[in-house]
Amino acid sequence: xxxxxxxxxxxxxxxxxxxxxxxxxxxxxxxxxxxxxxxxxxxxxxxxxxxxxxxxxxxxxxxxxxxxxxxxxxxxxxxxxxxxxxxxxxxxxxxxxxxxxxxxxxxxxxxxxxxxxxxxxxxxxxxxxxxxxxxxxxxxxxxxxxxxxxxxxxxxxxxxxxxxxxxxxxxxxxxxxxxxxxxxxxxxxxxxxxxxxxxxxxxxxxxxxxxxxxxxxxxxxxxxxxxxxxxxxxxxxxxxxxxxxxxxxxxxxxxxxxxxxxxxxxxxxxxxxxxxxxxxxxxxxxxxxxxxxxxxxxxxxx
Numbered sequence: 031x032x033x034x035x036x037x038x039x040x041x042x043x044x045x046x047x048x049x050x051x052x053x054x055x056x057x058x059x060x061x062x063x064x065x066x067x068x069x070x071x072x073x074x075x076x077x078x079x080x081x082x083x084x085x086x087x088x089x090x091x092x093x094x095x096x097x098x099x100x101x102x103x104x105x106x107x108x109x110x111x112x113x114x115x116x117x118x119x120x121x122x123x124x125x126x127x128x129x130x131x132x133x134x135x136x137x138x139x140x141x142x143x144x145x146x147x148x149x150x151x152x153x154x155x156x157x158x159x160x161x162x163x164x165x166x167x168x169x170x171x172x173x174x175x176x177x178x179x180x181x182x183x184x185x186x187x188x189x190x191x192x193x194x195x196x197x198x199x200x201x202x203x204x205x206x207x208x209x210x211x212x213x214x215x216x217x218x219x220x221x222x223x224x225x226x227x228x229x230x231x232x233x234x235x236x237x238x239x240x241x242x243x244x245x246x247x248x249x250x251x252x253x254x255x256x257x258x259x260x261x262x263x264x265x266x267x268x269x270x271x272x273x274x275x276x277x278x279x280x281x282x283x284x285x286x287x288x289x290x291x292x293x294x295x296x297x298x299x300x301x302x303x304x305x306x307x308x309x310x311x312x313x314x315x316x317x318x319x320x321x322x323x324x325x326x327x328x329x330x331x332x
Contacts, residue, residue: 031120034071034083041080042071042105049107054238056216063215064208065332071105072124074117082108082117084125087332090200092192093135094308094322097200101129102294102332103138106145122149130299134307135318139331140292152315154197155294155328158279161287162269167259174230175261179222181206183229184248187222191248195276195327197296197319209234209246223249223257230254235262242266246329247273252282276325294328 034042043062046053065087074082086101103125106118126149129136138146140153160166184206192198201209213220218236222229231249235242242265249255262269272291273279280288298304298315305312312318319326 031072031074031117031124034068034073034080036068038073038080039066039068042066042073042083042085045080045083045107045109046105048109054216054236060212060215064212070101072121074108074112074121076112081112082121084118084121086125089330089332091135091137092196092198092200093318094196096307098134100133101136103136103146104332106142118145122146126150126297126299129297133299134304135315136297136299137332138295138297140295143292143295146295146297149297150315151295151297153292153294154296154315154319154326156275157272157291157293158275158277159289159291160271160273160279160283162259162263162271162283163267163286164263166283166286167263168256170253170256170260172257172261172264174224175221175257176224177219177221178210179220179229179232181210183222184210184220184232187229187232187250188248190250192327194324195274196322196324197326198328199330221258221261223254225254231258233258233262235265237266240266240268242269244269244271247271248329255279255282272329274325274327274329276327294331 039062046058071083071085073080083105084103085105086103088101090097091100108117138151143153181203185203188201210220213234216236218234220232220234222232224230231254233244233247235244242262244262247258296315298318301312310321
């Protein structure tokens with residue numbers, strides 16, 4: 031077990047392609063082209079090849095009015111022939127041991143919650159997925175809607191939107207430039223709604239077969255949201271809208287099909303240091319978020 035190096039990137043990507051067949055291949059291409067850092071991946075080598083891996087991605091997160099450096103764990107996988115030997119468990123033990131000394135709070139994607147719960151991770155972020163058709167969204171004009179907004183405009187509206195939430199990723203202009211590139215690399219596009227020359231919301235579109243997915247949607251009011259949804263429904267007859275549960279959009283789409291998705295987990299690595307920093311008496315990760323009246327929000331996997 032050791033850290034990866036650049037020469038092994040293609041081996042690790044092949045593990046993802048093998049173990050995550052449901053994942054969009056364009057997303058995997060983007061991750062390994064633009065996000066993946068070999069030194070942030072722990073691997074197991076057997077028979078002279080990489081057989082197991084777990085990656086982390088660094089970020090900054092606003093937790094209870096403080097910006098904390100954090101990481102998101104993702105891509106825990108083992109080639110089928112080598113599964114059942116505890117390789118991922120051993121890697122996660124090493125990663126969590128490292129995080130205990132470097133971060134107050136860390137995150138993980140919630141694709142395998144049972145695996146991560148034994149290391150102290152708990153599901154904090156849940157998302158609603160609404161399956162929308164033309165009947166679910168009031169028809170309004172596209173006036174004010176434009177494709178390909180600037181990264182600066184997206185940053186401006188995101189900064190305003192997240193003020194009512196807790197636990198969100200702190201994003202920069204560079205983050206939004208990279209985000210736009212990631213959507214384009216996956217064959218998608220970003221649309222924004224402007225009113226009086228000021229951005230009021232944006233949404234990212236990606237298309238799979240006959241369905242359009244809105245993976246991120248930021249808006250200041252219902253009009254802005256409906257403007258963006260009308261553009262989406264002109265692209266495809268079925269739209270999947272993914273939003274945080276905290277946004278409470280259920281009354282707007284009472285007739286739409288709706289599922290709840292466990293999206294992201296969090297772990298309190300060092301409660302003593304956390305309590306000293308915040309002047310609290312927190313014992314478990316759930317209390318970190320319950321102690322703040324603002325609900326948790328994230329629209330990013332990492």
